[in-house]
Amino acid sequence: MRDAYVLGAGQSSFGSFPEETYLSLFDDAFDAALDSVDGEFDPGAIDEAYLGTLGVGGRQIGLSGPAVTEHLGLHGVPTTRVENACAASGFAFRQAVTAVKSGVVDVALAGGYEVMTDASSDHTRWWLGVSGETEWERTSGTTFAGVYAQMASAHMDEYGTTAEDLSRVAVKNHGNGAKNPKAHLGFECSLEDAVSAPSVADPLNLYHCCPTTDGASAVLVASEEVAREASDAPVRVAGAGAASGRVGLFQRESLTSIPASVSAGEAAYEQAGIGPDDLDFAEVHDCFAIAELLAYEDLGFCERGEAGRLLREGVTDPDGELPTNTSGGLKSKGHPIGATGTGQIVEAFKQLRGEAYVQVDDPQYGLTHNVGGSGGGVTVHVLERGESA
Amino acid sequence: MRDAYVLGAGQSSFGSFPEETYLSLFDDAFDAALDSVDGEFDPGAIDEAYLGTLGVGGRQIGLSGPAVTEHLGLHGVPTTRVENACAASGFAFRQAVTAVKSGVVDVALAGGYEVMTDASSDHTRWWLGVSGETEWERTSGTTFAGVYAQMASAHMDEYGTTAEDLSRVAVKNHGNGAKNPKAHLGFECSLEDAVSAPSVADPLNLYHCCPTTDGASAVLVASEEVAREASDAPVRVAGAGAASGRVGLFQRESLTSIPASVSAGEAAYEQAGIGPDDLDFAEVHDCFAIAELLAYEDLGFCERGEAGRLLREGVTDPDGELPTNTSGGLKSKGHPIGATGTGQIVEAFKQLRGEAYVQVDDPQYGLTHNVGGSGGGVTVHVLERGESA
Known part of the structure; x- marks a missing residue:
């Protein structure tokens, strides 16, 4: 092959x-x-x-x-x-x-x-609703933000994750997106802004949701x-992993992990012959702030329950060990549904060529992580810097 | 490979x-x-x-x-x-x-x-409308049957094809479908029935349209x-061809051919190393009767304008030279949109294993032809009878 x-x-x-x-x-x-x-x-x-x-x-x-x-x-x-x-x-x-x-x-x-x-706006709400499980969850009134809100609540309950942890995703990603001229919401936000924004689906507020x-x-x-x-x-596309999972949240055993992310990540790492420690940057699917925390844990950036700590310690900041969503992510760059997956590849390509707006120092491997719905389908790709022949 | x-x-x-x-x-x-x-x-x-x-x-x-x-x-x-x-x-x-x-x-x-x-039924009409070009043709009131009716009119005008020719598709395919216990409309119809059915989109009548x-x-x-x-x-999948074409009829040079069928067919034949003369049977996309006639010509079963003659001479009847739509086709077996392409593969598989309801004698090669919309996307596959290793 x-x-x-x-x-x-x-x-x-x-x-x-x-x-x-x-x-x-x-x-x-x-x-x-x-x-x-x-x-x-x-x-x-x-x-x-x-x-x-x-x-x-x-x-x-x-x-x-x-x-x-x-x-x-x-x-x-x-x-x-x-x-x-x-x-x-x-x-x-x-x-x-x-x-x-x-x-x-x-x-x-x-x-x-x-x-x-x-x-x-009615149409858009319907549209976003279809990304969730539409036979039971949607018809019982659950919005798509509501699905991720349940995951956030569960993560807070299980690991002590806080609203401030969630808000740090917004601060970091807006900080990156503010430097990306192609971002939808290309402005910075402070932790105070992000913590005090109006509620969308508790515990998620406006700054915890992508546009x-x-x-x-x-x-x-x-x-x-x-x-x-x-x-x-x-x-080079060093690793290409993908997996499906139960589309409905109510069909899953845990609300604090997306099994398809775990499987897709493992497959991509195995194919690339690397592990998360070898990554120099990542673009993960932060449709809602909690999704970025789940990604850290599902993709092995840290242990279960440690995602909040990663954010607090700045590990995924541009100058941290594993800069994540340097493009601004879905949160700041924006989330035009069908364009998001290859949009992440665009950022990884630019990083690996040294042409990113928020450039990581001399990266060799980058990862992209794209989630369908709340985990019904996930792809993870590992891209590797090109070597001259 | x-x-x-x-x-x-x-x-x-x-x-x-x-x-x-x-x-x-x-x-x-x-x-x-x-x-x-x-x-x-x-x-x-x-x-x-x-x-x-x-x-x-x-x-x-x-x-x-x-x-x-x-x-x-x-x-x-x-x-x-x-x-x-x-x-x-x-x-x-x-x-x-x-x-x-x-x-x-x-x-x-x-x-x-x-x-x-x-x-x-309103919803279904809308739904079928989306298979056509939705930005101009649908909004100007063209139904999907109307799109194919224009193609039928053009073929009649250009080649003298008659309503009786169109009706022969229904007679043949219903004759086959009547023997298929999984067909939607598993009954026979006479030429008189098919010619005299109520109009749907002139010149197409009810028997010229799939259910x-x-x-x-x-x-x-x-x-x-x-x-x-x-x-x-x-x-064995001996050939796999595909092509795209202009989605809107108004964007095409001719109404009497689907260019994507021609290209997809050529690609499949080339890969399989055969031509239309080597085929023992075919399943073609007869969403409307005229579509089966266009398929004959686009896939090289006959020269341009000769499709009516093929039907009149029984070439594509079960006992003809190139039995076509032995399953009953979309017309009689039915056309559950997303299930149709692989449904055609089901029939080809059965034929090549000698297990079809209307079995062709000892076939070696069969072709399947699946059209998206009125030709925006087409796949053609050539399947080959398995040989013991």
Whole structure:
């Protein structure tokens, strides 16, 4: 089985863009991905595409994947729309990697897009509701914030995690996002701001929840041969792990861990031949502040119950041992559902090329962690800095 | 690159099942797929799953793929929901084949499901509308039947195709479906019935349109090693082609051909090292009668404009040179959107094992052709009879 490489990766601005469509946003992301390739690359070399979106809204509903590639001028390129809720493009990236590994294609485009702010707020609430378990939990009135609020309550109860711990996620990620010109909420916030924000679903307040965002992201995945031709030091996909889990919270044994994150992380580490200690940075799925704490524990950044301590000690700050969400994360950069997974790859690619807005010192390995719903599907990827051939 | 094999394939009954859910329907399909394996196979060997659904309705919306595999007891197995409108599971199958070829997995589950009849008729009309181009064509009032009606009108105008030619698709496919106990509309119809049915979207009448169907289908795709262990003569996936095309009819140069069918067919033939003359049977996408005629021409069964003649001469009848839609096709077997692509693989698998309800004599090669929307995405697969090792 051959290796897969990231040849280029880019994103549109993330934010609220009433003048844009999923097509124009993806145009921006695709252009940014092409621009990021350091050598010559002809988009005509793209053999297949996998595009993620949750995809409800006033525009193209069925077949939006092919609509995007046809709009880009990639006529005829087989295109698959992937939907795994908030992990849609994490799974799209996984499939692009698999396709390149198979030898069926030499270059695959992975990406995602979402237009969320054109919908009425009622529609958006419904939309977010569908990321949870919709047969029982949604119909009994549980919102998506409510699902994560239950996880936060359980973590506080079990480990003594505090509202301040949760708020530190916002402070850190907004601090990073303030330096990212493509972030949706590119401003800093103080711990006081974050602790005292209005409640959304207790114990989660406004600063513990990511925004509703429009945006797109695109990644070019290629064989080593193609990658080395277009780039001096292409980024290697060292590990690709994924797992499913019970979609409904009520179907799980514990509320303080996402089993699919654990399994996906283990698979990615094993494939990469590394452990969490070898990571130089991570982009984790912080749709709600508690999700970032769970990620630390599920991915082995620390022991169970220690995530609050990691934040308090600044371990995941930009100058800490394991800088996490240097892009601003979902919290500050934004969370355009389908664009988030490959959006994380964009940040990892930039870090490993020394081009990030909040640059980590000389990183070799980075991890991305993309969660669908509250853990129904998770992808974890380990990317490795390119070495000149 | 290694080969991929179909180890087993099965479907639920197709029909209107108010008592069933997408989960219970998929249970039936999965059980049927397991039962179809002629040796021992442990479902615990399934490494990954790709499940297709258009997926709007009252039940699980986001993440329905993982919900299905978790329900089956395949805990943790990475599962991706694929949506390419009516070609959702054709693309899911393609991805399962790619994953096995890559060596990333040894066994992948491909399948699809749709519950369509629980929705109000208004809802269903909306739902079918989303398979077309939704930004311009749908909002200007074009129904999905209306899209195909335009293609039928153009074909009649260009080639002199008649309403009787269209009706022959119904007569043939209902004749086959009447022998298929899992068909939705398992009754015969006469040419007179088919010609004189009430109009839906002129020139298409009721017998020129497939029904709205509930159902599920499942296919086990495996490496040669696994396949040969569990089966004396597993079916080989000899060719896997796919292509995208303009989603909107108004964006295309011709209404009498689906370019993505042409490209996907050429790719599948080339990979299989055969041409249309080598086929012993085919399952083509007859969502509307005209679609079957277009398929004949786009896939090279005949020259342009000759599809009506093929039907008149009985070439695609069960005792003809190239029996087509022996399962009953979408017209009679039914068209549960997401289940259709892998449903076609079920029929091809049965044919190549000599187990079909309308069995073709000693077939070696069969083709499946699955169209998303009116041609926004198409997969074509060539399956080859297994040879004992």
